[in-house]
Amino acid sequence: MYEFQYHRPESLDEAAKIFAGADDPKFLAGGMTMIPVMKQRLAMPSDIIDLSRIGELTGLSAGAGMVTIGAMTPHAEVAGSKEVEKAIPALAALAGGIGDPAVRNRGTIGGSIANNDPSADYPAAVLGLNATVHTTARDIAADAFFTDMFETALEDDELITRVSFPAPEKAAYAKFANPASRYATAGVFVAKTATGIRVAVTGAGACVFRVEAMEQALSKDFSPGALDGIAVPADELNADIHASAEYRSHLIGVLARRAVLQTG
Amino acid sequence: MPTISLTVNGKPVSAEADTRQLLSVFLREQLGLTGTHIGCDTSQCGVCVIHVDGKAVKSCTMLALQADGADVTTIEGLASEGEMHPMQEAFRDHHALQCGFCTPGMVMMSVVLARDNPDLDDDAIRHGLEGNLCRCTGYQNIIHAVRAGAKAMKG
Ligand SMILES: Cc1cc2nc3c(=O)[nH]c(=O)nc-3n(C[C@H](O)[C@H](O)[C@H](O)COP(=O)(O)OP(=O)(O)OC[C@H]3O[C@@H](n4cnc5c(N)ncnc54)[C@H](O)[C@@H]3O)c2cc1C
Ligand code: FES
Ligand code: FES
Numbered sequence: 001m002y003e004f005q006y007h008r009p010e011s012l013d014e015a016a017k018i019f020a021g022a023d024d025p026k027f028l029a030g031g032m033t034m035i036p037v038m039k040q041r042l043a044m045p046s047d048i049i050d051l052s053r054i055g056e057l058t059g060l061s062a063g064a065g066m067v068t069i070g071a072m073t074p075h076a077e078v079a080g081s082k083e084v085e086k087a088i089p090a091l092a093a094l095a096g097g098i099g100d101p102a103v104r105n106r107g108t109i110g111g112s113i114a115n116n117d118p119s120a121d122y123p124a125a126v127l128g129l130n131a132t133v134h135t136t137a138r139d140i141a142a143d144a145f146f147t148d149m150f151e152t153a154l155e156d157d158e159l160i161t162r163v164s165f166p167a168p169e170k171a172a173y174a175k176f177a178n179p180a181s182r183y184a185t186a187g188v189f190v191a192k193t194a195t196g197i198r199v200a201v202t203g204a205g206a207c208v209f210r211v212e213a214m215e216q217a218l219s220k221d222f223s224p225g226a227l228d229g230i231a232v233p234a235d236e237l238n239a240d241i242h243a244s245a246e247y248r249s250h251l252i253g254v255l256a257r258r259a260v261l262q263t264g
Numbered sequence: 265m266p267t268i269s270l271t272v273n274g275k276p277v278s279a280e281a282d283t284r285q286l287l288s289v290f291l292r293e294q295l296g297l298t299g300t301h302i303g304c305d306t307s308q309c310g311v312c313v314i315h316v317d318g319k320a321v322k323s324c325t326m327l328a329l330q331a332d333g334a335d336v337t338t339i340e341g342l343a344s345e346g347e348m349h350p351m352q353e354a355f356r357d358h359h360a361l362q363c364g365f366c367t368p369g370m371v372m373m374s375v376v377l378a379r380d381n382p383d384l385d386d387d388a389i390r391h392g393l394e395g396n397l398c399r400c401t402g403y404q405n406i407i408h409a410v411r412a413g414a415k416a417m418k419g
Binding site: 001002003004005006008028031032035036039048050052076099100101102103105106180181182 | 307
């Protein structure tokens with residue numbers, strides 16, 4: 001790790017002041033990505049601003065058809081929340097399937113979606129459920145938030161404060177987990193929402209994306225069979241040591257059907 | 265160097281920590297608590313698992329400074345008055361270790377799995393240990409041990 005200054009502010013205002021006065025500052029949530037990246041010297045921030053003491057970023061509430069989760073909420077808390085389980089069971093299940101218990105105790109929803117790893121799970125729920133990302137500057141619709149691999153609509157000094165998920169009529173997430181890391185080799189989130197069917201795919205492309213052809217087919221006939229013959233072309237997908245693009249294309253079809261089945 | 269104050273295995277501790285020092289290294293080098301092992305150092309193997317404010321975390325993926333003010337328990341803090349913790353006993357009884365390198369992390373993770381889930385079945389044990397790797401045992405005896413340890417913890 002390169003040397004840096006460490007700060008642990010207690011409010012968003014204080015964090016913003018530290019950020020403004022620093023050379024090349026970075027925010028630290030649970031550190032589950034940031035610390036490994038710094039260890040490998042892939043990042044060399046001048047200042048680390050630890051968000052763990054900022055009360056405005058914590059808290060979880062569910063009610064009136066909406067689940068709102070503070071940016072610093074760890075995955076374990078979402079997975080274990082009775083309120084989330086009741087309002088959006090697919091979201092609780094997704095959070096409970098991230099990594100392992102130690103990762104879920106430190107990793108946060110804000111860090112996960114700010115990082116926008118192509119294999120991360122939360123982006124599929126954010127896009128699939130048409131959630132809104134609230135930041136220190138504005139509200140960003142899910143469709144505008146995830147822009148490219150490890151890229152989002154966030155400005156450097158903009159902090160995610162919370163994410164609100166409208167409760168769907170029904171939803172499910174099916175993932176094919178990498179056996180070592182549990183990251184999604186591919187994952188598909190299917191939701192029947194007030195504004196229509198949404199199908200969001202993670203793990204397979206540069207970042208999470210929707211599959212319109214599947215959404216249209218499911219709008220006419222919400223059944224696994226409706227997806228027969230619909231495939232995301234392999235030439236748009238990732239290939240790496242874990243899976244070829246063709247395999248990922250196949251997985252998307254299988255997982256989408258499984259997700260539809262799981263919604264019951 | 266900044267000074268941090270925390271509780272480690274029930275005792276208040278104040279010590280200097282380099283900004284870049286990982287909690288795992290702080291425990292081992294500053295406090296001499298070498299029961300917390302360092303394996304992969306890349307957040308994957310779980311040998312460095314300890315409890316921070318009652319939660320299992322990978323101490324190689326936390327800065328020592330992030331633990332300022334925290335309540336930390338390491339494998340050295342499990343036994344009380346010379347008596348091994350029931351989970352430690354169970355690991356010994358069931359031959360759940362060979363080289364023992366993964367054992368501190370396995371035990372620390374298993375203790376919270378059992379504490380948080382009174383109905384811990386084999387499936388929950390296997391999923392709960394997904395972030396703890398063992399290169400020797402083939403895991404089967406670890407599952408037996410955790411099952412027995414969890415039962416013993418219920419009393
Ligand atoms: C072994 C392992 C296995 C994993 N498996 C999975 C998995 O199966 N599925 C999955 O989805 N993920 C997985 N992860 C990722 C993990 O769950 C975290 O979501 C991810 O690493 C982000 O961690 P964090 O919240 O601690 O953020 P950090 O690492 O602290 O920060 C990540 C980035 O987000 C920025 N950031 C953090 N918070 C905010 C905020 N509020 N506003 C703006 N920017 C912010 C930081 O500046 C940094 O650039 C795994 C990680 C590990 C180490
Ligand atoms: S040394 Fe911490 S997870 Fe391997
Ligand atoms: S006993 Fe050797 S690594 Fe587990």
